[in-house]
Structures are given as C-alpha cells and as structure tokens.
Amino acid sequence: MTIQEKSQSVIDEFSMYDDWMDKYAYLIELGKDVPLIDEKFKTNQYLISGCQSRVWLHAKMKDGLILLSADSDAVITKGIASLLIRVLSGQTPKDILESDLDFLKQIGLQEHLSPTRANGLTSMIKQIQLYARAFLLKSQKL
Amino acid sequence: MTLDTQKIRADFPILSTKVNGKPLVYFDNGATTQKPLQVIHRITKYYEEENSNVHRGVHHLSQVATDKYENARTYIAGFINAQSEKEIIFTRGTTESINLMATVLESWVFANEEVLVTAMEHHSNLVPWQQLCKRQKAKLKIIPVSQQGEIDLDLFKEMLSPKVKLLALTHISNVLGTINPVKEMIEVAHNYGIPVLVDGAQAIAHTKIDVQDLNCEFYTFSAHKAYGPMGIGVLFGKETWLKRLPPYQFGGEMIDQVGYEDSTFNTLPYKYEAGTPNVAGVLGMEAALRYIENQGIDNIKKHEDHLLEYATSLLEEIDGIRIVGTAKEKTAVLSFVINGIHPYDIGTILDQMGIAIRTGNHCAQPLVESFGLPGTIRASFGLYNTIEEVDVFFAALLRAIEMLR
Numbered sequence: 001m002t003i004q005e006k007s008q009s010v011i012d013e014f015s016m017y018d019d020w021m022d023k024y025a026y027l028i029e030l031g032k033d034v035p036l037i038d039e040k041f042k043t044n045q046y047l048i049s050g051c052q053s054r055v056w057l058h059a060k061m062k063d064g065l066i067l068l069s070a071d072s073d074a075v076i077t078k079g080i081a082s083l084l085i086r087v088l089s090g091q092t093p094k095d096i097l098e099s100d101l102d103f104l105k106q107i108g109l110q111e112h113l114s115p116t117r118a119n120g121l122t123s124m125i126k127q128i129q130l131y132a133r134a135f136l137l138k139s140q141k142l
Numbered sequence: 143m144t145l146d147t148q149k150i151r152a153d154f155p156i157l158s159t160k161v162n163g164k165p166l167v168y169f170d171n172g173a174t175t176q177k178p179l180q181v182i183h184r185i186t187k188y189y190e191e192e193n194s195n196v197h198r199g200v201h202h203l204s205q206v207a208t209d210k211y212e213n214a215r216t217y218i219a220g221f222i223n224a225q226s227e228k229e230i231i232f233t234r235g236t237t238e239s240i241n242l243m244a245t246v247l248e249s250w251v252f253a254n255e256e257v258l259v260t261a262m263e264h265h266s267n268l269v270p271w272q273q274l275c276k277r278q279k280a281k282l283k284i285i286p287v288s289q290q291g292e293i294d295l296d297l298f299k300e301m302l303s304p305k306v307k308l309l310a311l312t313h314i315s316n317v318l319g320t321i322n323p324v325k326e327m328i329e330v331a332h333n334y335g336i337p338v339l340v341d342g343a344q345a346i347a348h349t350k351i352d353v354q355d356l357n358c359e360f361y362t363f364s365a366h367k368a369y370g371p372m373g374i375g376v377l378f379g380k381e382t383w384l385k386r387l388p389p390y391q392f393g394g395e396m397i398d399q400v401g402y403e404d405s406t407f408n409t410l411p412y413k414y415e416a417g418t419p420n421v422a423g424v425l426g427m428e429a430a431l432r433y434i435e436n437q438g439i440d441n442i443k444k445h446e447d448h449l450l451e452y453a454t455s456l457l458e459e460i461d462g463i464r465i466v467g468t469a470k471e472k473t474a475v476l477s478f479v480i481n482g483i484h485p486y487d488i489g490t491i492l493d494q495m496g497i498a499i500r501t502g503n504h505c506a507q508p509l510v511e512s513f514g515l516p517g518t519i520r521a522s523f524g525l526y527n528t529i530e531e532v533d534v535f536f537a538a539l540l541r542a543i544e545m546l547r
Contacts, residue, residue: 020162020494025545052486052502052517073516074484075546076491 003095006087007103014107023108024076031078034085037069048127051120053077059131065090066135068128080121083107088128093136097129145437145445150526153178153433157526164496167531172316172475172522173500174366175347177430181370184429188422195418197395211421214428215411218376221431222361223352228381228410232424235364235375236343237266240310242377242414243339243360244270246387251307253279258298258306258336260322261287261512262315265505267341271310280307287509291318291467298327302334309338313345317504317518318467319450319475321349325356332357337383343367347524348446348474350439359383365423369524370430374423377414384410391416434525442525446474449523449532456536460543466518477504477518483546485517491542497535 001009017023037046041058048055053074060067068089070081087103088096104121151157154176159166168176188210194203196211212227219227233239251257257271261284275282283306285298293311309331314321328338337359342351347368353361360383364375379387389396389407393416398406407413434442453476457463462481479485489501502517503510510517521535 021545024491024494028546052489053484054516074486076487077484 003087003091003099007099007101010083010087010103011106017108020108024079027079027083028075029079030082030086031072031075031080034071034078034082035067035069035089037071041069042071048120048123050123051077053120055081055120055124057081057124057127059128059135061135061138064092064139066093066096066128066132068131070124077120081124084121084124084128093132093139096132097136101125143438143441145441145525147445147526147528150178150437151528153180154526155179155182161496161498162494167497167534169521169523169527169531169535170498170500171347171524171527172344172367172504172520174372175369175524176526177371177426178369178433180433181426181429185371185422185426188425193422196421197412207421211419211424214424217428218431221351221435222376222378223354224378225354226381229353229378229384231377231379231384231411231414232419233362233375233377234373234420235366236341236362237364239360239362239375239377240267240339240341241270242390243362243379244274246390247274247308248278249388251275251278251280254305255280255307256283256303256305257281258283258285258301258309258311260285260293260311262291262293262318262320262506262509263310263312264316264341264343265507266343267310267312267339268508271308285311287318287512289513291315291320291469291472293320293322293327295323295327299330302331302336304334306331306334306336309336310341311338312341312343313351314342314348314473314475315467315506316344316475316522317477317506317509317520318469319472319477319522320467320469321345321471321473323471324358328356328358344475347434347442348439349443353378365427365430368427368430369433371423371426374420374427376427381410384414389413389416393417395419437525443473445525446523446527449527449529450474450476452529453521453523453532453535456532457539460540466513466515474523476521476523479515479518480543483543485519487546488519488539488542491545492535492538495538495541497538499535 037056037058042056046056046058048057053072055072055077057070068085072078156176192206194207196208215227215230219230257275259268259271272282286294313324324340331338339360340358342361342363346363359380361378366372396408396413396416398408464479466477485501492499500520
C-alpha cells in the first residue's frame with residue numbers, strides 16, 4: 001500500500017470514533033502493535049528529544065525500503081509512534097520525504113498532535129525524515 | 143475567616159473558560175497563577191492614564207508615574223517587612239534575581255570556598271550557583287533531602303564551616319510542597335557568618351513572608367506566581383550587603399556621574415535597576431499583593447491546607463499511588479506517581495477533561511531523578527480553587543487510570 005492509501009485507512013478507522021476518549025483508547029491500542037525496537041537499540045543514540053516520556057526510534061534499509069521500529073515508556077506516545085510507523089514503515093526514502101503527513105490533522109487529534117506539544121511527534125517526524133535522507137544519499141552513492 | 147471562593151472566582155475571568163468543552167480546573171498554580179481583574183485593570187489604567195518614563199521627567203505625567211512606582215516599592219517593602227524600600231530591587235523575576243546575585247557574588251565567593259544548596263532546588267536556584275562555582279573554582283555542595291522530602295538538618299549542620307560563603311535554599315519546594323525550616327537554618331548559618339539567600343517563588347502567595355523575622359540576607363520572588371503579571375519580581379537584599387556589592391548591569395538610571403573615562407553609581411535601590419523599568423509590571427504586582435492582603439494570607443494558607451489535606455486523603459486510597467513529598471510541613475503542592483503509568487499519559491488524559499496539572503520533572507531534574515522517577519504528576523493549588531474542583535480532579539484521575547491500566 002502507498003503512504004496515501006495507508007493514511008486513508010488510518011483516517012477511516014479514526015472516523016469511527018466520535019468521542020475523544022475512544023480515540024485515545026484506540027491510539028493506545030495501536031501502540032500495543034508497534035514493531036518493537038530491539039532492546040539493544042534502547043540507548044541514548046536512538047532516543048528522541050523533545051518529549052516528556054522516552055521514545056526510541058530505529059530505522060534500517062531492506063530491499064530499498066525503510067523499516068522502522070520504536071518503543072516508549074508512555075502509552076500515548078507509543079501510540080503516536082505506532083501511527084507514524086504504520087504509515088511510513090516499508091516505504092522508500094523518496095516517498096517518505098515527499099509525504100505531507102496530512103492524516104495526522106484529519107484523525108481528530110490535531111490539538112494533541114500539534115508541534116508545540118511536548119509529545120515528541122515533531123521530533124519523531126524529523127528523525128524519520130533524517131533517516132530517509134541519509135538512506136537516500138547512501139543509495140545514490142552506490 | 144474563611145475565603146469566599148465564589149466571590150474570589152468572579153474576580154478571575156479566565157476561570158470561567160472551557161477546555162475541551164469542560165469547565166477549566168486550574169491546578170497548575172505552581173507554574174503560574176491566574177490574574178484577577180484588580181491586577182488586569184491596574185495595568186490597563188497605567189497605560190491609559192499614567193504612562194510615562196520614571197525618575198527623569200519634569201512634566202506632570204512623569205511625576206505621576208514616578209510617584210506610583212515608588213509608592214509600590216514602599217508597599218512591597220512593607221508586604222515582606224523589609225526595613226526600607228532601598229532593599230527592594232525590581233527584577234524580571236526570581237530567576238533574574240538569583241542570576242543577579244550569582245554574578246555580583248563573584249566578589250565574595252573565591253577558589254576552594256563553598257556554596258551550599260539543598261537537593262530540592264529548582265534549576266533556577268541551582269544552575270546559577272553551579273556556574274558561579276565553576277567560574278570561581280569554588281565547590282557547590284548539596285544538602286541531602288530525605289525520601290519524605292525533608293532537609294536532613296543534622297547533615298546540614300555538619301556541612302557548615304568557615305569555608306562556606308553562601309547558603310541558597312528554597313522556602314517551599316515546587317515539587318514536594320515542603321516548607322523548609324528556613325528561619326532555623328538561617329540562624330545556624332549565621333553562627334558561621336554565612337549569608338543566606340531564600341528562593342521564595344513558591345512561598346510568596348501561600349505563607350506570610352517577614353524578611354526581618356527570617357533574618358535572611360536575600361529573598362527573591364516573582365509576581366506571576368502571586369496573581370500578578372509575568373516578567374516582574376523582587377530581589378530583597380539587606381542594605382549593608384547591597385551597598386558593598388558591585389553593580390550588575392550598567393546603563394541609564396543606575397549611574398550618578400558619567401564621564402568618558404569613568405562613572406560613579408547611583409544609590410540603592412537604583413544601583414541595581416539599569417534602564418527603563420517595567421512600571422506597569424510593578425503596579426500590577428502591587429495590585430496583586432494588595433489582593434492577597436485583602437483576602438488575608440493566613441486565610442489563604444488555611445484554605446489551601448484544607449484543599450491539600452482533602453486531596454491527599456482522596457488520592458491515598460488509589461491503588462498503586464505514591465505521593466512524592468510527605469513532609470510534615472507542607473503546603474499547596476501535591477506531587478504523585480501511579481505505579482505502571484507514565485505521568486505524561488495521565489496529564490494528557492486529564493487535559494482532555496479540562497484539568498490543568500503539570501507533569502515532568504518540574505525544573506528540578508536532579509531531585510526527581512533521586513527519587514528514581516521519570517517525573518511526577520503535580521497538582522498545585524491557589525486561593526480560588528475549591529473542594530468541588532478536587533472532586534472533579536479525583537474522578538477524572540480515576541477515569542484516566544482505568545483507561546491507561
């Protein structure tokens with residue numbers, strides 16, 4: 001599935017819930033499905049700054065696609081990481097860099113997911129883009 | 143006398159705000175308090191009717207502004223029972239007051255000497271001293287705090303020696319709510335000739351401050367934590383000390399005679415107030431302290447103690463809760479963690495229910511880490527908070543825990 005298609009499926013799922021409580025409960029559920037980062041990568045090197053809770057994010061390249069994994073000690077943050085990974089993991093660096101991530105605004109958690117909140121969302125996105133750029137450069141050199 | 147919270151709440155327009163469709167419950171008073179109409183109107187009135195630069199004009203408005211500004215200083219000196227208004231320096235707030243002191247005390251703290259702070263200091267009463275010690279090659283020593291959140295007085299006494307040049311400590315902890323025995327500690331420190339700076343940021347709105355009774359050399363507070371405006375605060379310093387310490391910033395207002403080669407400096411308090419001051423802020427601060435005085439600081443303390451006691455008794459019943467800070471003498475601050483749940487998650491869900499609390503390390507990272515915690519959830523009360531709000535908070539907390547467990 002493309003980033004666009006995956007985004008749309010996330011939007012569709014969240015549109016089933018009217019109540020913020022149900023949306024958060026669903027976000028927390030999603031967190032439980034996050035591809036967990038290997039314990040050996042839970043180090044400062046993979047720690048994302050800008051969040052009150054700790055979030056680790058790891059990326060690797062396989063067959064031209066970026067594979068992401070993460071973990072957090074806060075379940076809401078883990079849910080946010082899980083959302084990003086669901087849409088962006090398994091995509092090419094180029095597609096990741098070109099995506100607008102507009103789905104975050106459309107799932108009705110926009111206030112919570114605003115960049116000025118100390119939830120690390122902005123840092124997570126930046127980090128994923130950084131990985132994508134690095135992998136893209138590397139592939140061009142080869 | 144008990145506070146008429148209903149009448150008080152009518153003075154604070156922001157308290158009728160709705161957050162996420164729910165009535166706001168504002169329990170983040172430790173970070174900043176809301177402002178009553180008396181303060182808002184005072185600032186507006188200044189800009190509408192009195193604005194002019196102080197201390198220099200021959201014209202009418204300048205005289206009006208200067209009189210109001212200096213009357214405010216006199217009132218504030220009285221509010222904390224300073225001996226004279228010369229001891230009241232207006233700053234941007236507690237942080238600037240402490241930075242000012244940590245700069246001018248370069249002429250007092252030297253290599254191999256020591257500065258003492260407690261383990262429960264806010265970063266703003268820790269980092270300036272840490273950096274002063276680094277510059278001067280002096281040693282910063284930390285007075286230990288128990289798991290209950292109390293200073294170990296025996297260990298404190300053992301740390302005193304002629305090498306110690308300053309004791310800097312908080313009056314009330316912003317994380318633990320502990321009211322420190324500052325008067326007793328100052329007395330002991332004085333036996334060694336050690337001057338004492340008290341960080342009163344969390345105390346000014348919650349308990350009576352009498353700097354002569356405390357007998358501290360320096361006392362600092364910010365207006366915004368006492369129902370006043372942001373960006374204005376006070377450094378109290380004993381006249382004898384402020385007189386002999388060097389100036390901090392240089393410029394207009396703080397000078398006496400200026401030549402191209404050299405200058406002489408103004409008398410106290412102007413020596414420490416370079417540049418055009420925040421006159422509106424000072425008048426707003428005066429209005430805020432008058433508001434506190436009208437309600438009665440003892441009534442406020444009684445009210446907040448009651449809120450704290452009630453909230454503590456409810457929270458203690460929660461399975462897996464740990465209240466952080468259980469000192470005997472405590473006020474207005476309730477920090478806690480829930481076993482297995484990150485404070486950030488609780489804060490996020492409570493926000494959805496209109497409840498403003500703070501989560502994290504509360505700018506006291508070394509302290510929170512020493513308790514082995516990633517942060518705490520902190521409810522901090524003000525004079526307008528009510529028992530009903532504590533009930534709403536408690537119910538919301540239970541709901542959040544249920545959702546997050």
